[in-house]
Amino acid sequence: MMLNIVEKEAVILIEVKEERLDAHNSGELKSQMLSLFEEGKNNIVVALHDVRFVDSSGLGALVSGFKNASARNGNLKLCGLQTQVKSMFELTRLHRVFEIFPDTAEALASF
């Protein structure tokens, strides 16, 4: 899957450059985040501007990242959710779990 990973000082920005985040590619996002945690990089922003569709596996990968970041005293925040993607977080009540920002700059500045 296409991911842009950029270090922004103490925060890692992961831009998901895919239209779909689903059972086909979410495993790659999950393992990419795990390697970052192993390197001690525990503060992450996942930018979903390009993602038009997310399924329960995609949500599961983000939940996994959030849990791992929290367990290491870090955080995983989200930005750039399209309307329908945001409604998925509401349907599964995950909007109460994640900090969600409209754009990348705000998400990065929140750390």
Place this chain on the structure above:
Amino acid sequence: MNEKIEVDIKVPNQTRYLGLIGKIGEDIARTLKKYHGDREELAYHLNLVLTEAMANAICHANEGDPDKEVHIAITFADRVLNIKVYDQGQGFDVNSLPVPDFQNLEDHGRGIYIIRTLMDRVTYEKHDYGNVLEMQKTLT
């Protein structure tokens, strides 16, 4: 004229085909005559329930075996959309699956909950060589 649509498709038991099947659901939502709801929302929901049901068949029922296949039959008649997803596995009891625990964060277990929330009726039953997950929704 009564609008009647039938789509019957078989794909290999691989997640790379999820997007293709989801797209068919979106296109049906955008093509239907006389739908009074939010079409873009319906497009997302049909993409989602097809993706969830098919991923379930691939990863759980058919246990990721790439030589198996998934058969999807979509019909629309008398304003009722019916989606059947056939797997070739042992099956599971759809009624035994719990509602996700919203307090404790789990990585898995939201797929069937999503399908049940978005569709009017969901059943999972045996057929000749596996099981069929059937989902229905009335679209007005």
